[in-house]
């Protein structure tokens with residue numbers, strides 16, 4: 001694995017290795033001294049063209065716990081007001097001797113371009129690129145942390161497969177992903193990864209928030225949350241953030257109103273009660289409480305939302321470790 | 336402009352791909368056509384061995400962005416028309432979306448004069464339909480028509496004349512001077528922020544979609560408007576199966592509509608967006624393989640009248656960036672004929688006579704320059720011709736082209752055919768595949 005650009009690029013073996021490595025990383029994080037010497041002397045650049053404090057902090061924490069040097073590089077600029085070009089930024093980072101670049105970008109494909117352009121290192125020995133979310137395309141570490149969380153709860157504890165479900169995939173599990181699929185890199189990444197790991201996925205959204213072309217995806221779709229919850233009985237329900245500007249008029253106008261969205265697609269107390277007993281509630285954050293998820297659902301004992309954040313650090317440690325320390329396997333290395 | 340015109344004898348050439356003959360070009364016209372090997376080469380005649388080469392009327396592009404005035408960093412009239420000559424063209428229609436916009440007699444005359452000075456091809460400026468391409472007020476179409484540039488084609492290309500009342504008025508108004516409105520069919524509200532064809536690929540790779548219906552809805556409206564007011568309409572760069580079907584229907588009703596397709600829409604699909612290389616970002620976007628098949632069918636059966644390049648040069652920095660930040664457009668003048676050969680001739684769907692129709696005679700007729708261009712290959716006709724070696728094979732290299740920009744989507748591809756010579760009223764603008772600097776024009780460029 002030279003880069004982590006898209007969950008669609010991961011084979012089942014890659015994905016399980018990442019999750020198993022993350023489980024080892026997570027175990028080290030309950031120790032008193034959390035820091036590992038693994039990436040000492042290596043430099044990780046967090047290159048953020050879009051603000052996301054929580055994702056940046058998660059990657060920064062992961063890199064620091066592996067003893068890497070971390071440089072935070074926030075490059076403002078949008079398609080409207082272009083700042084420094086992606087190319088010049090990449091050339092700068094290359095000359096600074098970055099070993100890995102964690103990139104968050106408003107433009108779909110920007111991490112792919114960084115990895116394949118030759119701007120960062122040579123085409124033969126490129127600097128590792130980790131996609132920390134690009135436009136409406138992909139956010140692979142989010143999908144990995146979601147899969148890790150699902151496996152830990154629904155394979156590890158329930159299936160008696162041992163702690164964290166190490167070595168297992170998600171065969172037979174059913175995951176509903178609810179909300180603004182059209183604009184969601186989280187949904188795209190999860191559809192790819194959960195399918196690779198053997199889970200079934202149903203996307204639930206109003207028709208305006210499902211992309212034209214979704215019929216080619218490896219999942220089912222539904223316009224009816226209640227029917228999905230009661231008729232399909234998902235093991236996990238993942239609520240996506242819905243941005244309020246999607247409900248304004250003009251080119252927004254995907255939805256009539258926040259109230260109607262909430263009534264038809266929000267996870268409230270009643271719908272929470274309709275879930276199977278073992279089912280978990282997930283959200284990539286940040287949440288709009290009262291819009292896509294009610295406070296009761298967010299704070300219930302079904303909710304694993306806080307745990308997702310902690311698992312994010314372990315998964316990102318695993319990704320950095322496998323990209324930079326190389327090994328084809330985490331086994332036999334001392335963590 | 337008949338200074339330094341040489342007499343050329345093309346030996347063994349195949350006019351429109353037919354039987355071999357000798358063709359003598361003298362005094363700016365086709366002076367003789369004789370059995371192969373029989374024409375006498377008197378002293379001073381330059382003999383070109385054209386065995387197995389195809390002779391076409393000089394190509395006519397109805398849709399070229401020369402960028403001057405305003406974006407001389409991308410292209411100039413000089414570099415763009417040199418590229419045109421290299422591609423076998425003898426006339427181009429220069430689109431109006433320059434800075435300033437070609438919406439007055441002054442600007443179109445400026446572009447026309449720059450074309451004359453450069454001397455590579457005849458440059459026919461396209462006039463803007465609306466002031467500043469703003470879509471609100473009709474530009475002075477009559478003044479442009481009466482200017483030295485004699486504008487007959489009007490277009491807001493790059494933008495769509497989306498206001499139906501304004502489009503109706505424009506269609507009606509240009510009838511007074513036998514003009515035509517060439518519509519860039521793009522419903523603006525359906526395409527806000529659009530980046531690529533809306534479909535399976537856009538859904539997967541997360542780029543905002545440009546739906547086929549945004550093109551088809553405008554074409555459907557425009558053909559009905561053209562029928563209602565009895566005007567002729569030209570549809571620029573049609574790109575979808577639905578658009579082909581609407582034009583076919585309109586023609587079956589007798590509506591006076593013509594349509595064009597670009598070489599890239601005949602050859603490339605939206606799958607190319609997967610690598611996020613903005614070289615493949617173009618407007619209208621590359622569509623699906625089914626759409627490519629439909630435009631090939633439409634071109635072969637005459638529903639689509641012409642191939643036009645939509646040659647759209649851009650400086651490197653406008654393409655060396657994120658897809659969403661990159662400019663739309665690709666160059667095309669120097670690859671158009673090869674792409675048409677590969678897509679249509681080598682596949683057996685069209686003959687070379689058909690190529691002459693779609694790349695020369697029809698665009699010349701639509702642009703009302705058919706007294707000089709798109710003529711038959713016959714004695715007494717202007718020696719305005721392109722000589723093509725269809726057996727040649729070449730690998731496209733953007734850096735080696737005559738255009739000032741390198742944004743060719745065919746970079747690295749192997750294409751058949753090569754323009755070996757181009758003649759404009761008897762004067763060679765290209766010989767042995769290389770441009771020949773026009774004598775008596777600006778030197779030392």
Ligand SMILES: [Zn+2]
Pocket residue numbers: 492493494519571572618619
């Ligand atoms: Zn256009």
